[in-house]
Amino acid sequence: EEPARMPPQLYVDDGLGFNEVSAVRLPRPEQGKLCVELRLPPIVLALRLDPTDREGRFHLSRVTMRELGKLRMGLRFAAPIAKELARRPEEIPAAARRVWSIFREGGVRGLKGALVERSRRIGPVRYAAWIEEFDTLREADRAAIAARIAGMVSRPRISVLMPVFNTPEKWLRRAIQSVREQLYPEWELCIADDASTRPHVRRVLETAAASDPRIKVTFRKVNGHISAASNSTLETATGDYIALLDHDDELAPHALYMLAEEIAEHPDADVIYSDEDKIDAAGERYEPHFKPEWNPDLFDSQNYLGHLSCIRSSLVHELGGFREGCEGSQDYDLLLRATARSLPARIRHVPHVLYHWRSVHGSTAAATANKRYAVEAALKALRDRHPGCAVSEGPFPTTYRVAHPLPARPPLVTLIIPTRDGFALLERAVRSIQQQTTYPHFEFLIVDNQSTEPRALQYMEELQRSGQARVIRYDAPFNFSAINNFGAREARGELVGLVNNDIQVIDPDWLSEMVSHAIRPEIGAVGCKLLYPDDTIQHAGVILGLFGVGGHVFKQLPRDAPGYFARAQLTQNLSACTAACLVLRKSVYEEVGGFDEENLRIGFNDVDFCMKIAKAGYRNLYAPRAVLYHHESASRGYEDTPEKQERFRTEVEYMKQKWGGALERDPAYSPNLSLESLQMEIAWPPRAPKRWKSA
Incomplete structure (x- = not known):
């Protein structure tokens, strides 16, 4: 089968030649025309248009470029947002409040940043085109899936639980029909009507039950709310696994088949979840949520498992089913308890959009404020899951913060600062840490790498003489890995903090936040924003894998921009963080052998270091509440000489040889998101395999 053609791409030579980093993926032409707004770098030496990624014919008649004024550009950015609001007018009041809040806090600059970030989230590759190209089942797909099902040695029964209350008739019928249209036949739909008052509900449910013996309906006599109704559905379930379906949402036709495939491959799976998107009243799908693999700290920050969720039935019964008192977030509460009882290897992710979350007036998908009680229930569930931690709402709706406590006697942290000359940088870094850090127990260990500048030498001597810092000499050519390893061996603290000399503190609690995570036994390295x-x-x-080895995600977004599904601002597990500011236990540092001094003297040593930590069984973590300035490369400059570029290429090749395919399968990322974008844009084509095509 011929792979999908790539959309056109525009390459920009900004002085470093044409490369994938500067490439801009363009939307597909419509009716023979292509019009796109671009933000070009300040220096442009040449442009190159690649109409396609393989040999073929195309017609190019005229190319024009013009500069857009600020007003027109603002209108261009705002147009897609206005279109979304026109489709869902119930969101306009909340959007207006958000605009006012952004303007009040950041003025015109803040509004501009929010518009740019929002336009990036919508993305240059339209989701509708992606669905047509990669997420539409053709007849050949359906036939292949049927053959796979016929060849299954064991077919687990999946009980779809659907509590119902006064659901609009149209959406109730669509929800039921989406189950009946499943390609996988071993299912049962367990419905519990929670004493609906609208007469059509009973009629629709009785008709459905009469039409298919796999549909079971319970009519509750008293309204008990969502948890009680969910438990009523559970009482009639006989399947090996239960899957959760809201009464106005839809399953993709291959949803249960994909779950069955995952169960067949991982029969010990306890929890399985898929990607999802939203669907409006017109049936248009939008806002896909492409999720990472199991990510415990992200799950504490938001219920990213969401839909479609599937749990082993025996585990659900063992946990006592849905808890009353958690109405509105009863699914989140159940998943928190189920994942806590399970093991990471038994929590499986299916990277396909198997669930369409209905976004209509009054639904949770359309406006979270409609269900404030759901937020309160989520906070309760998290507090029960993490006793002793302070749980509060996060920076955006349906996000949360779990603050882990520091011990009564906080451990000593050795802050290792490599430096060479650069008095102004070093002095600012040390002063900002001294004056603006609330954490009470740290020491400075400055590693001087052959400084000759009199002011820098004098400053370090003063720090040492006054007892403000220890200064040790590394008398060899610059080797970032060796310098930090040298410092770590001399560290007296239970924890070490790797800090560049071009760092500047702006958040007083930065070190407290990072240490609170670094002392958790399961956590390895902790990075910051x-x-x-x-x-x-x-x-x-x-x-991992961004533009080759790895890249900084969300780079150049505004400071408080949410990023893709708020991930720029949420505590979460990541495969790697930069060593420009990194905190971890000294025992973990020593366990993995520190940085690679021989093969990664300057580049990618932090990525390799973090990957070794993850391989040793620890979870690395990004702590966005720890915020510092980084005057990047102020001390060493950029990779702008032939010698530096050759060394860079050598380090890239070493990383690819050592880690191989792991660089393209970051568990903290999605195979449906691009490795050629720093903003988590849609991958074209996606890297998620279709199992029915792998036979």
Whole structure:
């Protein structure tokens, strides 16, 4: 089968030649025309248009470029948002409040940043085109799936639980029909009507039950709310697994088949979840949520498992089913308890859009504020899951913060700061840490790498003489890995903090936040949010495989921009974080052998280091509430000489040889998201395999 053609791409030579980093993926032409707005870098030496990624014919008649004024550009950014609001007018009041809040906090600059970030989230590759190209089942797909099902040695029965209350008739019928249209036949639909008052509900449910023996309906006499109704559905379930379906949502036709495939491959699976999107009243799908693999700290920050969720039936019964008192977030509560009882290897992710979340007036998908009680229930569930932790709402709706406590006697942290000359940088870094850090127990260990500048030498001597810092000499050519290893061996603290000399503290609680996670036994390295001096993001974690080895995700977004599904601002597990500011236990540092001094002297040593930590069984973590400025490369400059570029290429090849395919399968990322974008845009084509095509 011929692979899908790539959309056109525009390459920009900004002085470093044409490369994938500067490439801009364009939307597909419509009616023979292509019109797109681009933000080009300040220096442009040449442009190159690649109409396709393989040999073929195309027609190019005229190319024009013009500069857009600020007003027109603002209108261009706002147009897609206005279109979305026109389709869902019930969201307009909340959007207006959000605009006012952004303007009040950040003025015109804040509004501009929010518009740019929102336009990036919508993305240059339209989701509708992606669905048509990669997420539409053809007849050949259906035939292949039927053959796979026929060849299954064991077919687990999946009980779909659907509590119902006064559901609009149209959406209730669609929800039921989406189950009946499943390609996988071993299912039962367990419905419990929670004493609906609308007469059509009983009529629709009785008709459905009479039409298919796999549909079981319970009519509750008293309204008990969602948890009680969900338990009523559970009482009639006889399947090996239970899957959760809201009464106005829809399953993709191959949803239960994909779950069955995952169960067949991983029969010990306790929890399985899929990707999802939203669907409006007109049936248009939008806002796909492409999820990472099991990510415990992200799950504490938001219920990203969401839909479609499937849990082993015996585990659900063992947990006592749905808890009353958690109405509105009863699914989140059940999943929190189920994942806590399970093991990471038994929590499985199916990276396909198997669930369509209905977004209509009054639904949770359309406006979270409609169900404030759901937020309160989620907070209760998290507090029960994490006793002793302070749980509060996060920076965005349906996001949360679990603050882990520090011990009564906080452990000593050795802050290792490599430096060479650069008095102004070092002095600012040390002063900002001294004056703006609330954490009470840390020491400075400055590693001087052959400084000759008199002011820098004098400053380090003063720090050492006054007892403010220890200074040790590394008298060899610059080797970032060796310098940090040298410092770590001399560290007296239970924890070590790797800190560049071009760091500047702006958040007083930065070290407290990072230490609170680093002392958790299951956590390895803890990274923070780093900003450029213009308050845009420099580091919000590293995604493996971005542009080759790894890249800083959400780079240059505004400081408080949510990023893809708020991930720029949520505590979560990541495969790697930059060593420009990294905190971990010294025992973990020593266990993995520190940085690779021989093969990764300068580049990618932090990525390799974090991957070794993950391989040793620890979870690395991004802590966005720890915020610092990073005057990136102020001390060493950029990779701008032939010697540096050759060394960079050598390090890239070493990483690819050592880690191989792991660089393309970051568990903190999705195979449906691009490895050629720093903003988590849709991958074209996706890398998620279709199992019915793998036979």
